[in-house]
Amino acid sequence: MSFPFHTLMVQGTTSDAGKSTLVAALCRLLADEGLRVAPFKPQNMALNSAVTADGGEIGRAQALQAVAARIAPHTDMNPILLKPSSDIGAQVVIHGKVRADMNARDYHAYKPVAMQAVLESYRRLRAQYDAVLVEGAGSPAEVNLRERDIANMGFAEAVDSPVILVADIDRGGVFAHLIGTLACLSDSERARIVGFVINRFRGDLSLLEPGLRWLEQQTGKPVLAVLPYLHGLFLDAEDAVASVQAQQGAFRVVVLVMPRISNHTDFDALRAHPEVDLQMIGPGQPIPPADLIILPGSKHTRADLDWLRAQGWQAALQKHLRYGGKVIGICGGYQMLGQDVADPHGVEGEAGISPGLGLLDVTTELTREKRLQQVGGTCAFADAQVAGYEIHMGVSDGPARERPVFFIDGRPEGARSADDQVLGTYLHGVFDTPAACTALLEWAGLHSTQAVDTAALREQSLDRLAEAARPLLQALKALFA
Incomplete structure (x- = not known):
């Protein structure tokens, strides 16, 4: 069994573009092929967290991705967790333990130290697993945060990782999101992107194909996959509170x-x-x-x-x-x-x-x-x-x-x-x-x-997610065959 990259990073044009679920899907696909695969998110900002077997705290999304990879969650999978306590401050958790409370400006100055913790965890995972699938945070187009970046392209450049860029078509403006994100990147960062994924598509794919061809001509980069909108998934949310009310029982x-x-x-x-x-x-x-x-x-x-x-x-x-x-x-x-x-x-x-x-x-x-x-x-x-x-x-x-x-x-x-x-x-x-x-x-x-068996529902959803993302894995293998 093989995978074309030892490390692959998934970045998004926006928050909630589908980075977490895409990493989870690829973790499940590679694990089912017999590879030892680990999820990794250098820096996460979320109030939904999980406790690991080694007694630390990581983002909930990385715990879910570990389940997808059929391994136990570990603090190395999310070395920096920021838990907001106000609009400008957060509790800083490093390697699973609270390090300090910092305001945004102080944490920005602290990032070189945080980056060392990130690289320590990444190197440990790289030594233990066949593949490391990395999730970015927010968007790499946030140019105000480029200096000392440890969450997106700053990390990708530090470890020489290729990047997939994913965009959510359901919220509209998908081509503008992709083109605009590329325009905000440096030449070396732009070169790192191996292709695009368009997420949460519903409708007639033939009507989207002219836009896909235009996007590839404009950027010189392939659209690796168009993933469908999957209804009824039971997956742990990274942060946002679900707005849909259940209203099904008495x-x-x-x-x-x-x-x-x-x-x-x-x-x-x-x-x-x-x-x-x-x-x-x-x-x-x-x-x-x-x-x-x-x-x-x-x-x-x-x-x-x-x-x-x-x-x-x-x-x-x-x-x-x-x-x-x-x-x-x-x-x-x-x-x-x-x-x-x-x-x-x-x-x-x-x-x-x-x-x-x-x-x-x-x-x-x-x-x-x-x-x-x-x-x-x-x-x-x-x-x-x-x-x-x-x-x-x-x-x-x-x-x-x-x-x-x-x-x-x-x-x-x-x-x-x-x-x-x-x-x-x-x-x-x-x-x-x-x-x-x-x-x-x-x-x-x-x-x-x-009774509701949440573990079984989660497993079923991960398998559905993985099956939907199978064309992406095939495209990646073909691209770098």
Whole structure:
């Protein structure tokens, strides 16, 4: 088995052009051909992250790509992860561990140091695998970021990698995106692009062919593949919150989308559940009638707590509980449900203490050390196994913890209110375990015999994605035969 490149980089004309899914598809195709293949993203900016077996934190997309490659996710696959804490600042995670909080200007100055971490990880992967498939970030056309670039062409030039440029035709202007991106590149960067991929096409391909011929004549570069728009894929989102509401079942679940929401992939299983009507409620929207309201994780708990109150949602939560509804808080949402959230060290910003929603008898203190761990155990109130992961900076304690949600390695985890209407846990991914999902939904009032196997849905989607991208792999092999 062979692949024409040891390293191949996928860059996009825009964010969300399809870089992540294209790398995942190629990882699955090469793995199925018997190659040892690893995904790699030098720098990722996302609040959706995953915990690796080596106890680090990487972008969710790279964890999905590792699954596609049939290997365990590792911190070398995403050596630099930026987790935004404001419009101009982010927590900087290097090799899976928090290094510092930096504003944009300070991080830009720090990039030469970050590049060394990137190259260390890349060299380790290159030594271990037959192929390394690299995902860029955003677009290489961002000329204001060219100096000290480590995410796109700066990395490609440093390791002498060829590049595929992918554009999303579904958003319109695909030819302008491709031509315009090339125009923003230097001669050496432009020469690195071996061809184009047009993504998410739907319609009659014959009507597109004159444009493809024009593009190839204008640029001297081939269109390697036109990939179809695939409906119904079940894949972990890198960052953007899905805007489509499920509205397929009778059991109403509302997730409160706060400005710094993190790991909203926690709710993918609910979105796919045939008996659940999942709604993501954001700024300016009233909380509709629901059976269950979920407060998700947050990168900045106290700021999102203030924002929640400003939306008038605290009163809506109290009304929801008076009418017998249930509430679940996950990670930062769990912290918000307590009596107060203290940040004595200024971990998330200015040091201080904020009153919580007072729905769970626990208090939280944010700590400098981030807990990163894959965990498994049993449900405390049902006969069900659970698996998930923890990513949080804080410790919660109080009388409500005497009524735990789970037992992890024998230790109690999470808390429930005395009236059993409110539940909080630090575990992300709890709905991905079918038995735990069923137990939590039954606790909330849905007595269901159905369950969603998210792992199976993910595998089916990866296989569909790979089959759709097979012409691209064949084109690459033919181009460099």
